[in-house]
Amino acid sequence: MSDLVIETKKLTKIYGEQTAVNSVNLHVKPGRIYGLLGRNGAGKTTIMKMILGLTPITSGEVDVFGQNIKGHEKRIYPRIGAIIETPGFYPNLTGTENLEIFAKLRGTPQPNAVKNALEVVGLPYKDKKLFSKYSLGMKQRLGIANAILHDPELLILDEPTNGLDPIGIAEVRNFIKNLSVERGKTILISSHILSEISLLADDIGIIDHGVLLEESSMDELEKKNRKYIQLQVSDIPKASLILERQFHVTDYAVQDEHNLRLYDTALDMAAINKALVVQDVAVISSQICNDTLEDYFKQITGGAGIA
Amino acid sequence: MMKDLLWAESQKLHRSKILWIAGFATVMVGLIVFAQGQFTFYDRRYIDGAGWFMTAAQSLATFYVLPAVISLLGSYMICREEQEDTLKSLRLIPVDEVKLTLAKMILAFVFSVLIYLLLFAITFLVEAVLHLEALSVGLVLENLKIYFLDGVGVFFAISPIIALVARMKKGYWLALVFAEIYSFAGLFASMSQQLKTVYPMTAVFNISGYYNANMFQVLIGVVILMVCVILSLLILKGWNRKTK
Numbered sequence: 001m002s003d004l005v006i007e008t009k010k011l012t013k014i015y016g017e018q019t020a021v022n023s024v025n026l027h028v029k030p031g032r033i034y035g036l037l038g039r040n041g042a043g044k045t046t047i048m049k050m051i052l053g054l055t056p057i058t059s060g061e062v063d064v065f066g067q068n069i070k071g072h073e074k075r076i077y078p079r080i081g082a083i084i085e086t087p088g089f090y091p092n093l094t095g096t097e098n099l100e101i102f103a104k105l106r107g108t109p110q111p112n113a114v115k116n117a118l119e120v121v122g123l124p125y126k127d128k129k130l131f132s133k134y135s136l137g138m139k140q141r142l143g144i145a146n147a148i149l150h151d152p153e154l155l156i157l158d159e160p161t162n163g164l165d166p167i168g169i170a171e172v173r174n175f176i177k178n179l180s181v182e183r184g185k186t187i188l189i190s191s192h193i194l195s196e197i198s199l200l201a202d203d204i205g206i207i208d209h210g211v212l213l214e215e216s217s218m219d220e221l222e223k224k225n226r227k228y229i230q231l232q233v234s235d236i237p238k239a240s241l242i243l244e245r246q247f248h249v250t251d252y253a254v255q256d257e258h259n260l261r262l263y264d265t266a267l268d269m270a271a272i273n274k275a276l277v278v279q280d281v282a283v284i285s286s287q288i289c290n291d292t293l294e295d296y297f298k299q300i301t302g303g304a305g306i307a
Numbered sequence: 308m309m310k311d312l313l314w315a316e317s318q319k320l321h322r323s324k325i326l327w328i329a330g331f332a333t334v335m336v337g338l339i340v341f342a343q344g345q346f347t348f349y350d351r352r353y354i355d356g357a358g359w360f361m362t363a364a365q366s367l368a369t370f371y372v373l374p375a376v377i378s379l380l381g382s383y384m385i386c387r388e389e390q391e392d393t394l395k396s397l398r399l400i401p402v403d404e405v406k407l408t409l410a411k412m413i414l415a416f417v418f419s420v421l422i423y424l425l426l427f428a429i430t431f432l433v434e435a436v437l438h439l440e441a442l443s444v445g446l447v448l449e450n451l452k453i454y455f456l457d458g459v460g461v462f463f464a465i466s467p468i469i470a471l472v473a474r475m476k477k478g479y480w481l482a483l484v485f486a487e488i489y490s491f492a493g494l495f496a497s498m499s500q501q502l503k504t505v506y507p508m509t510a511v512f513n514i515s516g517y518y519n520a521n522m523f524q525v526l527i528g529v530v531i532l533m534v535c536v537i538l539s540l541l542i543l544k545g546w547n548r549k550t551k
Binding site: 052054073074077078080082084085086087088089090091092093097100101102104105106107130146 | 314387394395401
């Protein structure tokens with residue numbers, strides 16, 4: 001039996017002619033935060049819905065806690081807390097009343113479960129404000145409170161910081177991190193916000209157009225990100241000519257009219273600088289840099305679309 | 308689990324506008340019939356006749372108002388889970404959707420009985436204020452029985468509409484329109500002996516004792532209402548299978 005909390009094998013979802021998710025193999029390890037990063041519409045929510053059995057799978061397999069969720073819902077669902085898309089609640093009830101309904105239906109044994117969950121997300125207990133009057137951020141917090149109400153082992157959070165203000169985002173981030181670090185929860189979180197994933201995740205899956213392009217730990221990713229020499233000069237065409245003819249450099253990229261990147265960090269920079277200056281090319285700066293996750297995302301997806 | 312579901316369903320109706328609409332509609336029925344009772348017949352107001360108000364309110368309520376209100380509430384309870392996007396949270400508990408729908412139907416049934424009993428309470432109180440001495444215990448209990456059975460029967464008669472609207476997912480207000488047409492047609496059905504026996508809305512009156520009916524008509528009425536219940540169960544069963 002696999003020791004993975006979630007494992008998908010060639011998971012595919014096709015809507016009519018459109019393939020929303022294409023042969024995705026996802027591996028979520030216990031006690032870790034797995035960040036699913038992708039643009040809006042990349043297929044993140046569809047993957048989460050398929051994992052949870054909320055939408056039928058076209059082909060492939062999903063195992064949660066080593067079991068196929070279909071037919072084992074009663075055993076598996078109580079071990080999961082989830083927010084998928086915007087959290088739905090009863091608008092004519094308060095936050096507390098809404099959670100009390102879900103707690104009762106779940107058979108949550110702790111008497112203070114609702115109060116504790118609301119405290120964790122910073123919402124007042126027994127407040128008179130109706131859900132219909134909640135801001136988007138409050139709705140999102142209530143959704144998180146509902147997801148953690150029954151102290152699940154696995155949290156599946158689809159863009160949980162949507163609609164939160166910057167302070168709220170930081171609070172939720174810290175809270176998610178604590179759940180993983182202090183309480184050993186396994187968390188699958190999706191986002192199109194790169195900084196959020198890079199600050200939170202232990203493992204990352206990059207998805208684009210329904211295809212999982214990359215899956216690795218953040219540590220591996222950091223190692224994998226290429227080092228380069230950022231060179232700022234006064235005349236790029238002339239500098240390129242010198243680099244190619246004199247130093248036989250081919251692995252480089254021109255950024256703009258003053259910047260270029262040299263990907264071979266073993267080059268003798270002192271010699272290059274000297275050669276450039278001798279041939280009337282002013283060297284404004286030269287430094288060794290690392291690709292960020294953003295650079296890496298752009299590199300493998302081939303464009304923008306993330307914040 | 309069913310106990311928890313029933314508790315949850317009753318909680319979900321807190322501050323619900325539909326309950327206020329239902330209460331308002333029932334009071335309005337009382338007011339309209341009370342106004343009708345001011346007309347005179349041989350120099351005597353209708354309202355002055357013992358039992359007239361309790362009797363007259365039933366037909367107006369059943370042919371024009373209450374079936375629509377009850378089906379509105381029933382279909383609202385079912386449709387709102389999808390419209391307010393709470394169904395996915397319930398599925399993740401997991402909640403048995405067949406039991407969930409059954410709990411909603413049970414609550415709509417209780418609501419149907421309660422709303423008829425509310426109308427009975429209104430009409431009885433008015434009669435008691437106007438002429439308490441003229442009311443016999445037998446008359447009051449007979450009317451209480453009729454109102455109670457009206458509440459039970461009307462729910463069974465309209466249950467296919469609740470089920471159909473829940474399945475159509477086109478908005479619960481449709482239930483109000485369908486039930487209004489369905490109950491209003493009962494007015495015409497009541498003009499023919501045969502139709503009166505087989506049309507569900509009038510069959511309710513045969514069973515409850517509002518109409519003078521023989522045993523055969525009552526039995527036919529029971530069968531008709533059972534068919535309505537079976538029909539609604541079939542529609543809901545098909546719907547649950549489709550949504551899974």
